[in-house]
Amino acid sequence: MKFKRIFLMVLDSLGVGETTDAIEFKDNGANTLGHIVERCNPFIPNLKKIGFLDTLNMSENPNVEAYYTIAKPINAGKDTLNGHYEMVGLKNDIPFKTFNQGFTYDILAGIEELTGRSVIGNKCCNDDSIIQELGERQYNYGSLIIYTSADSDLQVAAHEDCIPIPTLHEYCERIRALTLKEDYRIARIIARPFNGTKGKYKLINSGRKDYAIKPPKKTILDSLNENNYNVIGIGKINDIFDGQGINKMIKATNNSEAINKFTEIIDKNFTGLCMVNLSDFDSLYGHKRDVEGYSRAIEDLDVDIPIILNKLDIDDLLIITADHGNDPTFQGNDHTRENLPVILYSRNFKEPKRLKQFNTLANIGATIAENFDIELPEIGESILNELE
Numbered sequence: 001m002k003f004k005r006i007f008l009m010v011l012d013s014l015g016v017g018e019t020t021d022a023i024e025f026k027d028n029g030a031n032t033l034g035h036i037v038e039r040c041n042p043f044i045p046n047l048k049k050i051g052f053l054d055t056l057n058m059s060e061n062p063n064v065e066a067y068y069t070i071a072k073p074i075n076a077g078k079d080t081l082n083g084h085y086e087m088v089g090l091k092n093d094i095p096f097k098t099f100n101q102g103f104t105y106d107i108l109a110g111i112e113e114l115t116g117r118s119v120i121g122n123k124c125c126n127d128d129s130i131i132q133e134l135g136e137r138q139y140n141y142g143s144l145i146i147y148t149s150a151d152s153d154l155q156v157a158a159h160e161d162c163i164p165i166p167t168l169h170e171y172c173e174r175i176r177a178l179t180l181k182e183d184y185r186i187a188r189i190i191a192r193p194f195n196g197t198k199g200k201y202k203l204i205n206s207g208r209k210d211y212a213i214k215p216p217k218k219t220i221l222d223s224l225n226e227n228n229y230n231v232i233g234i235g236k237i238n239d240i241f242d243g244q245g246i247n248k249m250i251k252a253t254n255n256s257e258a259i260n261k262f263t264e265i266i267d268k269n270f271t272g273l274c275m276v277n278l279s280d281f282d283s284l285y286g287h288k289r290d291v292e293g294y295s296r297a298i299e300d301l302d303v304d305i306p307i308i309l310n311k312l313d314i315d316d317l318l319i320i321t322a323d324h325g326n327d328p329t330f331q332g333n334d335h336t337r338e339n340l341p342v343i344l345y346s347r348n349f350k351e352p353k354r355l356k357q358f359n360t361l362a363n364i365g366a367t368i369a370e371n372f373d374i375e376l377p378e379i380g381e382s383i384l385n386e387l388e
Contacts, residue, residue, distance in 0.1 A: 015325025089377020
């Protein structure tokens with residue numbers, strides 16, 4: 001074992017430029033980080049030191065303090081589940097379905113039958129505008145607001161004073177079971193409770209709960225767990241894998257809270273893997289095409305980087321990556337097919353440098369697997385021996 005603890009930080013949607021197959025996704029020209037830098041020039045000296053900006057053009061930096069490269073995603077979709085599946089070594093050739101034109105009648109009828117409530121909405125929305133539009137009607141009639149984002153999800157919203165949060169969660173569990181059919185192939189069912197009054201409704205992030213499809217095959221998380229290593233998931237990591245392979249789950253509703261929980265875990269004594277997802281980049285700024293907000297969020301992360309690095313022990317490894325792109329300057333509001341940054345930092349590294357480009361994000365999972373001497377994933381090549 002080279003590293004006692006590995007910390008994997010996922011910057012949700014922070015891609016670094018179009019992939020060779022981006023044109024197949026109509027995403028040619030996308031570059032989340034590149035366009036944010038061009039538009040806003042964020043002040044991120046600490047991320048710069050560890051090679052983050054060098055991932056944009058893979059320039060060679062002799063003064064870098066971490067190994068850096070980019071990874072080309074190979075899984076079929078450009079969504080959260082596909083990205084996270086790939087980084088833990090799971091190949092997925094069939095993309096999850098999206099319903100940008102609304103859900104089919106049979107899905108809606110099934111929801112009404114399962115819950116005994118009528119459904120309203122049934123359209124694509126990436127912010128809380130549908131809550132403002134239909135919140136009063138939902139409250140008055142006890143309906144369920146059904147909508148989707150540009151991702152593969154079915155979101156269910158209700159005012160907590162009309163439908164208590166535990167009841168909304170129960171409804172979503174039933175809907176998850178309903179939508180497991182292969183014909184639907186919806187990646188996530190998401191409970192979205194809200195409160196407030198007309199014109200001032202607000203989503204309750206602490207009451208949000210995602211019900212994802214369980215990974216179809218074994219991942220390195222399962223192998224780590226089976227070999228009695230700690231597998232800690234912070235933020236929406238546990239929801240993404242539906243708890244499979246994770247033996248400690250820590251909730252976090254935003255980037256700030258996730259970082260705080262992450263630094264607290266660094267202070268604990270354990271052996272194994274800790275994963276954290278910083279979801280604000282995607283949900284608050286990428287989908288909403290808020291370039292300035294995305295830039296500020298990267299600057300906020302930069303402030304926390306020295307705190308994180310200084311807390312690491314000499315036998316710790318920190319990996320920073322992303323699961324997909326979501327260029328806030330791009331047309332529409334969907335994810336974008338992009339290469340993903342990979343930063344590897346340890347206080348024990350003697351001469352970190354640029355690494356050869358990864359052919360798959362699964363190299364991360366393979367490296368983690370080799371480090372802990374567990375079963376190697378079905379895809380990916382370990383670069384553990386290159387880290388000196």
